[in-house]
Amino acid sequence: MSFESAFVMDTSSIKFGPGVTREVGYEMKRLGATLVLVVTDPHLSNSEMIDITLKALREEGIDVVLYDQVRVEPTDQSFKQAIAFASAGNFDGYVAVGGGSVIDTAKAANLYATYPADFLDYVNPPIGRGVPVPGALKPLIAIPTTAGTGSETTGVAIFDLLEMHAKTGIAHRALRPVMGIIDPHNTRTLAPMVAACSGLDVLSHAIESLTAIPFSQRPAPTSPQLRPAYQGANPISNVWSSRAIEMVSENIIKVIQDPEDDDARGQMLLAAAFAGIGFGNAGVHLPHGMSYPVSGMVRSYIPEGYEHVGRPIIPHGMSVILNAPAVFRFTASANPKVHLHAAKLMGADISAADGDAGEVLATAIIQVMKKTGMPNGLKAVGFTEADVEVLAEGTLPQHRVTKLSPRPASKDDLKQLFLDSMILW
Ligand SMILES: NC(=O)c1ccc[n+]([C@@H]2O[C@H](COP(=O)([O-])OP(=O)(O)OC[C@H]3O[C@@H](n4cnc5c(N)ncnc54)[C@H](O)[C@@H]3O)[C@@H](O)[C@H]2O)c1
Numbered sequence: 001m002s003f004e005s006a007f008v009m010d011t012s013s014i015k016f017g018p019g020v021t022r023e024v025g026y027e028m029k030r031l032g033a034t035l036v037l038v039v040t041d042p043h044l045s046n047s048e049m050i051d052i053t054l055k056a057l058r059e060e061g062i063d064v065v066l067y068d069q070v071r072v073e074p075t076d077q078s079f080k081q082a083i084a085f086a087s088a089g090n091f092d093g094y095v096a097v098g099g100g101s102v103i104d105t106a107k108a109a110n111l112y113a114t115y116p117a118d119f120l121d122y123v124n125p126p127i128g129r130g131v132p133v134p135g136a137l138k139p140l141i142a143i144p145t146t147a148g149t150g151s152e153t154t155g156v157a158i159f160d161l162l163e164m165h166a167k168t169g170i171a172h173r174a175l176r177p178v179m180g181i182i183d184p185h186n187t188r189t190l191a192p193m194v195a196a197c198s199g200l201d202v203l204s205h206a207i208e209s210l211t212a213i214p215f216s217q218r219p220a221p222t223s224p225q226l227r228p229a230y231q232g233a234n235p236i237s238n239v240w241s242s243r244a245i246e247m248v249s250e251n252i253i254k255v256i257q258d259p260e261d262d263d264a265r266g267q268m269l270l271a272a273a274f275a276g277i278g279f280g281n282a283g284v285h286l287p288h289g290m291s292y293p294v295s296g297m298v299r300s301y302i303p304e305g306y307e308h309v310g311r312p313i314i315p316h317g318m319s320v321i322l323n324a325p326a327v328f329r330f331t332a333s334a335n336p337k338v339h340l341h342a343a344k345l346m347g348a349d350i351s352a353a354d355g356d357a358g359e360v361l362a363t364a365i366i367q368v369m370k371k372t373g374m375p376n377g378l379k380a381v382g383f384t385e386a387d388v389e390v391l392a393e394g395t396l397p398q399h400r401v402t403k404l405s406p407r408p409a410s411k412d413d414l415k416q417l418f419l420d421s422m423i424l425w
Helices: 020-030 048-059 076-087 100-114 192-211 235-257 262-282 286-296 316-321 324-334 336-345 357-371 385-395 411-420
Strands: 013-016 035-039 063-067 093-098 140-144 156-161 166-171 179-182
Touching (some): 013 262, 020 140, 020 179, 035 076, 035 100, 048 093, 063 076, 076 100, 076 156, 093 100, 100 140, 100 156, 100 166, 140 262, 179 262, 192 235, 192 262, 192 286, 192 316, 192 324, 192 336, 235 262, 235 336, 235 357, 286 316, 286 324, 286 385, 324 336, 336 357, 385 411
Parallel strands (some): 035 063, 093 140, 140 179
Antiparallel strands (some): 156 166
16 A cells, blocks of 8 residues: 655635625625525524625625525535525525534535535445535635634535434535635624534644644545545644644633623634634544534533524534543544644643643643533533443444544544543543
């Protein structure tokens, strides 16, 4: 087997600034769109940011249709509903206004409306067939309202496959929005728990992409077309991921304690995009792979701030961070220096680390979890030791991300990691 010798760095254009949402009409016109589908979720449908978006597009003479039925944490069914709506409309442009759920749904609607196919064709193997996207999609502009998934910079769309109770996704660089319009005004209304969960998702994106196996340790693809979007850590993604860790660590508590702090919210939005550029090219690993069955198997848990969703939910960022301390204790032996570096970027004192890089990083993460009001481990969101077999089985098919772990994890390792995540402090 030969190893990979190249990496690719892709990202969306970024436009950043308070109030910059009003420039979406100018940008869509520049891209040549005449009939645009604006995608959002029911909770944001009557928000000021939707009003501003619709007005800005109309002022440029662009016809707009609003689709506001995105499901928070989308499923194959909710993707298919959006795809059917988009396919009936002959749209030549898309604007997503919302969090990762909205942006990912807009990506899927654009993909299948442009290149119709059986739903599982483009879905990541082994669950789907992993067929490469045939060509360019219609222009999509993403306006994130959480800080956040970084989905405005990535070629990834994540959904819950209901029949498997597990999350999977579609990953191809053609899915990447042409532009992310990042406007700190748009996160003013975030509930503290939504800000915490989405902010900890950013932190984990950044640490996972920094600690992922280097791209040069992946098998070489047989054709450039088959080079995955998630390639492993590389010198450019490391720059973006490292800076994102610092920015989240400096600002996440500030935005939760004081939603009026415009500067901190701007920094968190930028951190989300920075981490998106990092992990969108390098990938994530075990905390994300293990999060998918955790959120897919939710029973009755509803965190404060998510009541309007109207059903039990373990928000994505929460399901990721609950596994992170145990994972980094496990993976640190593969590259202790990188794990220690991540802890240092979080502000931890590593001078007395005494070689236990995993413990230092796990402790730094747990401190932030406590300060942001996260539950104390998987038990606190409804799981018991009896669930670890099924949780591990739900993680195994997530090859695309688990393969990037710097230390390979067997099914028994995963079971132990879930056990170690039951109670964190
Ligand atoms: N594509 C990617 O690269 C990527 C990366 C990470 C996660 N994801 C996916 O993204 C989804 C999670 O996205 P998210 O964390 O951004 O949250 P979200 O989109 O699921 O939104 C969470 C809740 O916050 C509300 N909300 C969003 N913005 C708001 C605002 N400004 N004011 C008030 N309420 C607001 C929404 O209505 C929703 O109820 C998951 O499905 C996850 O798997 C995708």
